[in-house]
Amino acid sequence: MKIEDMSIIDFALHVADYLYNNGIEVVLSGGSCVTIYTKNKYISCDLDFVLISHIVPKKIKETLERIGFQEKGKYFKHKKSQYLIDFLSPPLSLGEEPVKEISKIRKGNKVLMLLSPTDCVKDRLAAYYHWNDEQSFDQALMVYKENQVDLGEVERWSLNEGMEDKFKVFKESLPY
């Protein structure tokens, strides 16, 4: 498949698998997980990859340049693709806590590691909790509606973050 024809999942699989084969392990987080879990009801073209371990930026740059990506400021972009790639420093965390379980999407012999739906909801809620970002709140709701999300775990995490009141707002917005 040509890079310009790739869906966000195919693109993320393509990049993550290539990076893995070159010694760079990443987990997809952020808005692109929302796109995947809502089957494109929310569209993000930014792929935020969290590095599993510290990698020298030069290595990432050289590795991606070999398959046609160019560094543009903080991002990497392929001239034939609309998607932007950003790398976030380890550790993979949600607020104060490390991420314990990572979901995987397999296609052929390629594997994409990404936040689970429950952690994706936490990730979006973290943006709402700390930045009052209403868009992230809406995204958390969208992921919740379309996936199996452990609400008890989201509540436990929210209380640990000291966000009881804002979690209550979220809980009251849920459809059931």
Add this chain to the structure above:
Amino acid sequence: MLEPLFESDKKEKILLYLYTKGESYPNEIARIFNLYINTVYNQLLKLEKGGVLYSKLKGKVRLFGINPRYPFRKELEALLKKTLRFLSEEEKEKFFKPRLRPRRTGKPF
């Protein structure tokens, strides 16, 4: 004081300033500590890249602050809080007790 950890007294000053002030921009930090703006900006970018700081645009100014989503934020802030206790009163007054109340336009500082 934290140079052995941060390997830079500039980084320590920047973090202490952001901890006490909440948010600031490169020009202000450079002016307060008499540092080159590029030095300050590069340190801010490194800290942002590492997830320690966030930045946001306000008008044409990029403001930086300690990232509330940084997993070690509480521990970092505890360290900075303790560091402030070891500074002289003079240093604290000069650098880390910024005026937060408003001042009417036109009044001399």
